[in-house]
Each structure stands twice: as structure tokens, then as C-alpha cells.
Amino acid sequence: MDIPFTVKNRPDTGLYNGKLGVWLFLASEVMLFGGLFSAYIFLRTGVEQWPTGSEYLDIPLATLNTLFLITSSVTMVMSWASLKLNDFKKFKIYSGVTLLLALAFLVVKYFEYTHKFHVGYLPSTNNFLGIYFTMTGLHVLHIIGGMICIFYFWIPGAKMWESDPERFTNRIEIVGLYWHFVDLVWIFLFPVLYLL
Amino acid sequence: MSAEQHKQSFLTKYIFSTDHKVIGLQYGITSLVWLLFGFALMMIMRYQLAYPESPIPFVGSIIGDGGILPSEMYNSLGAMHGTIMIFLGVVPLAFGAFGNYFVPLQIGAIDMAFPKLNAASYWMYFIGSVIMAVGFFVPGGAANSGWTSYPPLADIATTGQTVWLFGMVMLITSSLLGSVNILVTVIQLRTEGMTWMKLPIFVWTQFITAFLLLLAFPPLEAAGVLQLMDRLAGTSFFMPSGLVVSGEVLTNAGGGSPLLWQHLFWFLAHPEVYVLILPAFGIITEIIANNTRKPIWGYKALVYAMVFLGFMSFIVWAHHMYITGMGTSIGAFFQTTTMIISIPSVVILTALLLSLWGGSIRFNTPMLFALGFIPMFGIGGLTGLPLGLAAADIHLHDTYYVIGHFHYVVAPGTIFALFAGIYYWFPKMTGKRTNETLGKLHFFFSMIFMNGVFMPMFVQGLAGVSRRLWDGGETYAHAADVLYLNEVMSVSAWLLGLAQIFFIVNMIISLFGKKTGEKNPWNATTLEWTDTTSPPLGHGNFEVVPSVYRGPYEYSVPDDEQDFTPQSKKV
Numbered sequence: 001m002d003i004p005f006t007v008k009n010r011p012d013t014g015l016y017n018g019k020l021g022v023w024l025f026l027a028s029e030v031m032l033f034g035g036l037f038s039a040y041i042f043l044r045t046g047v048e049q050w051p052t053g054s055e056y057l058d059i060p061l062a063t064l065n066t067l068f069l070i071t072s073s074v075t076m077v078m079s080w081a082s083l084k085l086n087d088f089k090k091f092k093i094y095s096g097v098t099l100l101l102a103l104a105f106l107v108v109k110y111f112e113y114t115h116k117f118h119v120g121y122l123p124s125t126n127n128f129l130g131i132y133f134t135m136t137g138l139h140v141l142h143i144i145g146g147m148i149c150i151f152y153f154w155i156p157g158a159k160m161w162e163s164d165p166e167r168f169t170n171r172i173e174i175v176g177l178y179w180h181f182v183d184l185v186w187i188f189l190f191p192v193l194y195l196l
Numbered sequence: 197m198s199a200e201q202h203k204q205s206f207l208t209k210y211i212f213s214t215d216h217k218v219i220g221l222q223y224g225i226t227s228l229v230w231l232l233f234g235f236a237l238m239m240i241m242r243y244q245l246a247y248p249e250s251p252i253p254f255v256g257s258i259i260g261d262g263g264i265l266p267s268e269m270y271n272s273l274g275a276m277h278g279t280i281m282i283f284l285g286v287v288p289l290a291f292g293a294f295g296n297y298f299v300p301l302q303i304g305a306i307d308m309a310f311p312k313l314n315a316a317s318y319w320m321y322f323i324g325s326v327i328m329a330v331g332f333f334v335p336g337g338a339a340n341s342g343w344t345s346y347p348p349l350a351d352i353a354t355t356g357q358t359v360w361l362f363g364m365v366m367l368i369t370s371s372l373l374g375s376v377n378i379l380v381t382v383i384q385l386r387t388e389g390m391t392w393m394k395l396p397i398f399v400w401t402q403f404i405t406a407f408l409l410l411l412a413f414p415p416l417e418a419a420g421v422l423q424l425m426d427r428l429a430g431t432s433f434f435m436p437s438g439l440v441v442s443g444e445v446l447t448n449a450g451g452g453s454p455l456l457w458q459h460l461f462w463f464l465a466h467p468e469v470y471v472l473i474l475p476a477f478g479i480i481t482e483i484i485a486n487n488t489r490k491p492i493w494g495y496k497a498l499v500y501a502m503v504f505l506g507f508m509s510f511i512v513w514a515h516h517m518y519i520t521g522m523g524t525s526i527g528a529f530f531q532t533t534t535m536i537i538s539i540p541s542v543v544i545l546t547a548l549l550l551s552l553w554g555g556s557i558r559f560n561t562p563m564l565f566a567l568g569f570i571p572m573f574g575i576g577g578l579t580g581l582p583l584g585l586a587a588a589d590i591h592l593h594d595t596y597y598v599i600g601h602f603h604y605v606v607a608p609g610t611i612f613a614l615f616a617g618i619y620y621w622f623p624k625m626t627g628k629r630t631n632e633t634l635g636k637l638h639f640f641f642s643m644i645f646m647n648g649v650f651m652p653m654f655v656q657g658l659a660g661v662s663r664r665l666w667d668g669g670e671t672y673a674h675a676a677d678v679l680y681l682n683e684v685m686s687v688s689a690w691l692l693g694l695a696q697i698f699f700i701v702n703m704i705i706s707l708f709g710k711k712t713g714e715k716n717p718w719n720a721t722t723l724e725w726t727d728t729t730s731p732p733l734g735h736g737n738f739e740v741v742p743s744v745y746r747g748p749y750e751y752s753v754p755d756d757e758q759d760f761t762p763q764s765k766k767v
Binding site for chain 1: 305306307309310311372375376377379380383384385410411412413414415416417418419421422425429430431432433448449451452453455456459460463735736741
């Protein structure tokens with residue numbers, strides 16, 4: 001016996017299991033980052049002096065990174081839409097581009113981090129840098145997690161397209177939802193840490 | 197399907213199984229072992245409290261130091277007792293074991309929505325629990341800053357605290373996977389006809405519990421990450437400026453706030469209280485309806501009260517923090533919400549109590565535990581009211597009164613409900629019956645000794661005895677008049693330990709007993725009893741997936757030839 005609604009929608013909820021599951025997971029993620037953002041507000045309002053982001057951080061680089069991530073969200077949707085349109089080749093291209101953009105984000109982040117370590121800006125320097133490294137670090141871990149999933153469905157997991165195309169398309173949709181969430185976290189991190 | 201089953205090896209069938217029933221049993225057995233271990237830690241502590249600084253019998257040689265419990269180790273045992281009982285014992289048993297095993301059966305699903313994630317959830321829990329155990333063997337011993345891990349103490353504590361944090365991260369991940377699974381299962385896999393208002397109350401409680409775990413745990417994960425950063429990367433999130441430790445000013449940057457941890461921690465830990473109690477309500481409701489042979493009183497009131505309880509539990513957390521100096525206006529808000537949250541609890545308890553009215557009650561072991569639960573939880577709940585008001589809480593907060601209060605909720609409350617559940621569902625899980633005599637002995641002795649342990653705590657607490665004394669209050673002026681109670685509590689605790697032998701022996705002889713294979717020995721109405729074999733089929737649960745036509749508690753329906761009408765019986 002197979003578990004029902006793994007691929008098809010349940011009529012009264014209009015969802016398949018995986019999609020509901022990932023939405024619930026994202027709700028939990030909202031609470032995780034929500035807790036960290038609350039901590040940020042609590043720490044910032046609790047002291048008299050709080051540095052502005054530009055004192056320590058590189059705004060142009062972060063703007064470039066924001067562009068990378070937003071574009072990657074677009075290509076992610078395109079890869080899913082290509083599958084919906086039965087165009088497997090385009091899916092491969094868009095997934096590849098998504099991965100490339102994510103990698104570009106990580107490379108920029110790597111230069112940002114190493115530069116800071118180089119000039120002696122460490123998490124222990126002050127709480128602004130502490131929360132900066134904690135939140136962006138956790139975000140980078142989420143990016144890496146997303147890249148692993150996208151890569152898996154790009155090459156090794158893509159076999160499913162032949163055996164069960166509908167289920168494969170669903171999987172890409174789920175990864176996409178997660179990927180958009182990770183982007184969204186960055187959309188909040190960027191102004192909060194760099195601009196305010 | 198059956199041919200497939202024969203091919204499974206022991207490993208895939210019992211260890212790395214993805215069947216929700218096997219995973220439920222794995223959760224159950226592991227958590228029962230942890231409960232016993234956590235209880236054993238407390239029995240050691242109680243020796244030190246009753247007879248300060250005398251060598252401890254039996255386990256003294258392990259402790260070293262002439263068998264006398266050192267104060268640092270006393271702190272470790274206290275912190276680990278709390279952590280183990282809550283995160284490794286009660287929650288995995290109530291949610292992991294009972295939820296896994298019975299939610300799919302009660303809603304007519306062939307398995308959980310994500311069987312592999314389900315197995316992953318158990319193994320995360322297992323690894324998390326192993327990490328917690330490893331804590332005992334690192335230099336300085338296991339975490340010793342209380343189960344609440346308040347900084348700055350926890351920030352500068354020994355390595356055990358880091359181990360504790362890693363363990364917690366694993367446990368949080370496990371509960372995340374488990375709660376997503378239960379939620380999706382209940383929303384998506386209800387069988388035909390199983391509408392929301394036909395769900396057994398047990399399923400409702402698991403559903404709400406899953407929401408609490410899903411949304412309340414991540415802030416603790418955030419807090420855990422911040423504390424790890426404090427401990428490993430030298431940040432000062434929870435470290436105020438100019439902190440002096442052992443006469444020396446710490447060199448960290450400062451500017452952080454210990455209060456921040458408390459807010460994040462209690463944002464989890466208050467809903468956690470309802471994570472502990474809601475499944476207990478669910479189990480008790482099933483058993484009371486079944487053993488009074490009449491429908492539960494106020495089904496809808498129960499459901500709405502539980503949903504409201506779940507919602508409110510997110511906005512009462514700071515009532516744990518009245519004495520931190522967070523400000524009176526915040527205190528006023530949280531006092532109000534705390535008073536409001538007592539309303540649904542009273543609705544639930546009243547509905548359960550009224551359900552007994554006019555029933556023809558069967559006094560079997562599960563029912564005795566259920567009946568014991570009601571007054572015990574009542575005591576726990578009512579003694580909580582003064583703690584919800586800052587004026588009273590400031591005097592009571594760091595005394596034994598608080599310990600008495602929350603143990604009444606969790607120990608003779610939730611744990612009684614869990615025992616009730618084990619006795620009630622044992623025939624379904626094994627196809628065998630438990631011994632009623634041993635079960636009743638287990639109940640009566642547990643009941644007496646539970647009260648022997650916790651009732652004197654109220655007396656000590658009202659007298660002003662602090663809850664953090666290693667010597668049991670020997671050198672503490674407030675304690676002089678009530679010092680004799682230490683021995684009463686300790687002896688009760690050890691006798692309570694002995695009373696559990698009835699339970700263990702009962703489980704073992706019942707497991708080796710004769711298989712009756714009765715499908716529905718209690719004449720119950722819900723699907724797990726009426727439509728599955730005992731134990732239910734390996735993969736797939738049901739021979740034919742049932743449809744549902746009726747509410748969950750149609751007992752003693754007029755004009756029916758039996759006094760119970762199954763949910764799956766056509767109208």
C-alpha cells in the first residue's frame with residue numbers, strides 16, 4: 001500500500017504531503033530567524049552605542065550578493081516552470097545557473113569574511129559583529145543546504161524525471177519554496193545588518 | 197505485502213524500520229529507560245538532601261570522594277534530572293511514542309506521511325540522548341547550570357554545557373521532524389469521513405502539541421546557537437559589561453544581556469509545559485470515555501479549549517521571570533495572560549470530571565491512573581495560580597513551592613497519564629493483557645508515595661526554603677522548622693522507586709504471557725481498536741482501510757445492541 005497524496009493533491013486541502021510539510025518547516029524556520037532578529041533588536045536597544053553597519057561592513061559587495069540571490073530565485077522558478085512545460089533541457093540550464101549564482105554568493109561571502117578576520121573584526125570584538133557573524137553564518141549554512149538539494153536534483157536525482165515526472169516536478173517546487181525562503185531571509189538581513 | 201514482510205531482516209524490521217509502530221515502540225522503550233535514569237539521579241540527590249554529607253549507599257563508590265556527593269556534582273545531577281525527564285523522557289514518550297503509534301491508527305492512515313523522516317526523527321533523538329549522556333564523562337561533569345541554563349553562569353560553566361547545547365540542537369531537530377510529520381499526517385491522511393470534529397481527542401491533543409513543538413522550539417535553537425557562540429567564539433550576547441568572576445573582571449566585550457536568554461528560553465519552555473500536559477489530556481480523555489461507557493462531556497468545548505490553550509501558551513512565558521526585574525508593566529501584561537490561560541485548563545478538567553457523572557465506571561488499571569490524574573493535576577494547576585501573580589510569586593519563586601507545583605503537573609499528572617496510556621494500549625501493541633493486580637498495586641503505591649514526595653515541598657516552600665540548597669537546608673535559618681520533611685520526601689522517593697518494580701515486572705511477565713489476540717478487549721469505539729488486529733499489521737495497519745461515519749465516543753447509544761458503536765460502523 002502506498003501513502004496517499006504523496007504526488008496528487010488531497011481534494012479538500014488542495015495540497016500534496018510534501019508541499020504542506022515544507023510550508024510547516026518554513027514556519028518553523030521563520031521562528032528560528034525570528035528569534036535571532038528579536039535577539040538583535042534586544043541587544044541593540046539594550047546598549048547606548050551600536051555601530052552602523054557601514055562602519056564594519058562592505059555595502060557594495062552585499063548589494064552585489066543581494067542581486068545574485070534575487071536572480072537565483074528567478075532562475076529557480078524558471079527551472080520549475082520548465083518542468084511544468086515539459087522542457088527538461090531548460091530545467092537543466094536554469095538549475096545550473098541557480099547553482100552558479102549561489103556559488104557566486106558564497107565566494108563573495110568568503111571574501112567578506114576573510115577580509116574581516118584579516119583586519120581583526122572577530123565575533124568577539126563586539127556584539128554587532130557577533131550577531132552579524134552568527135546570523136549570516138547560519139544563513140550561509142542554509143544556502144549550502146539548499147545548494148546540496150538543488151545539486152542532487154540537478155544531476156543524481158534527475159533520473160526520476162523519466163520514472164515519475166510529476167513527483168520530480170513537485171520536488172523541484174519544494175526545493176524552490178525553500179530557496180525563496182533563504183533569499184527572503186537575506187532580504188531582511190541585508191538592510192538590518194548593513195544599512196541600519 | 198506479506199511476502200515482502202518475510203524478507204525483512206531483523207535490522208530492517210526492528211532497528212532501522214520506517215513503520216510508525218516500530219518507531220513508536222523505539223521511542224517508548226528509549227524514553228522509559230531515560231525516565232528511570234533521570235529518576236535515579238534524583239534518588240541520589242535526595243540522599244544528600246535527607247542525610248547531608250554522609251556517604252551514599254550503593255552508588256557512592258562511583259561518585260568517589262568517600263561516597264559523599266560533591267556540591268558541583270549535585271548541581272550536575274539537578275540540571276541533568278530536569279533535562280532528561282523533560283527532553284529525553286516525558287516528551288518523547290508522550291509525543292514520540294504515543295503520537296507515532298496511535299495517531300495514524302486513530303485517523304485510519306496506513307503510516308505517517310513521511311516514514312523516512314519519522315525514522316530520522318527517532319535517530320536524531322537517540323543521538324541527542326547519547327550526546328547528553330556523554331556529558332557525564334567530560335571534565336567537570338555534565339551541564340551544571342540548571343536545566344534552564346541561565347547565563348552568565350552557563351556561559352562560563354565547564355565543558356558539559358557545550359555538550360548539553362549540542363545535545364539540545366539534535367533534540368530540537370528531532371522534534372522538528374516529528375512535529376511536521378504529525379501535522380501533515382493529521383491534515384492529509386485522515387481517512388474518508390474522518391472530519392475534524394470526528395477526530396478522537398487524543399489526535400487533537402497531538403495535533404496541537406505538534407504545532408507548539410514546531411513553533412516554540414526554534415527560538416531555543418536560536419538561543420542555543422547564541423550561547424554556543426558565547427562559549428566557543430567569545431561573543432558576549434548574554435554577558436553584561438564588567439562581569440566579575442572569582443574576583444577578576446572578565447575581558448570579553450560585554451554589552452550583552454542575561455535576560456535575553458531567559459526570554460528566548462521561556463518562549464520555548466512555557467509552551468513546553470503544554471507539550472507535556474496536552475498529550476496527557478488526550479490519553480485521559482480516551483480512557484475516561486471508554487471506562488465510563490458514555491460519550492465524553494463537551495467534546496467541542498474540549499477541542500476549542502485545547503486550541504485556545506495552545507495559542508495562549510505562546511504569550512505567557514515571562515511569568516517565569518517576575519523576579520528578574522524586567523519591569524512591572526511587562527509583568528502586568530503577563531499576569532493578565534496567565535490568568536486567562538487558566539480558563540481553558542479549567543474547562544478541560546471540568547469536562548473530564550463531568551464525564552464521570554452518571555457513568556457506569558470500570559475501575560481497571562488504566563482508569564485508576566486516569567482518575568488519579570484528575571485531582572493530582574488539579575493540585576498542580578491550582579497551586580500555580582499564586583505563582584502567576586507577581587506579588588505572590590516574588591516570595592515563592594525560588595522556594596520548594598515552585599518545585600512542588602510543577603512536579604504535581606508533570607509527575608503525578610503527566611506521568612500518571614502516560615502509565616494509564618501504557619496500560620490501556622498494551623493489549624493493542626502486543627496482543628497480550630497486563631496483570632491487573634500488579635497494575636493496581638503499582639497505582640496505589642505510586643499515588644501514595646508521589647504525594648509523599650511532593651506535598652511536603654509546598655510546606656517547605658511556604659516556609660521559605662530555597663530550592664537550590666545542596667545540604668537540604670541544614671544551615672538555612674528558614675528551614676529549621678521544616679527540616680524533618682527532607683527525610684519524609686527522600687524515603688517517599690525511594691519507596692516510589694521500589695513501587696515501579698511492580699510496573700517493570702508487570703511489563704516483563706505480560707510480554708512473555710499468553711497471546712489473547714483480542715482485537716478490542718476494552719470494547720472501545722475508535723479505529724485503532726475496532727479495525728486492526730492486535731498488534732496491527734506490519735506495514736499498512738489495516739486489512740481494509742476503514743471509513744468513518746460517527747463521532748469518536750458513541751458509547752451506550754440507545755437502541756444499539758452493544759454499549760459501544762464503532763466509528764467505522766455505517767449509520
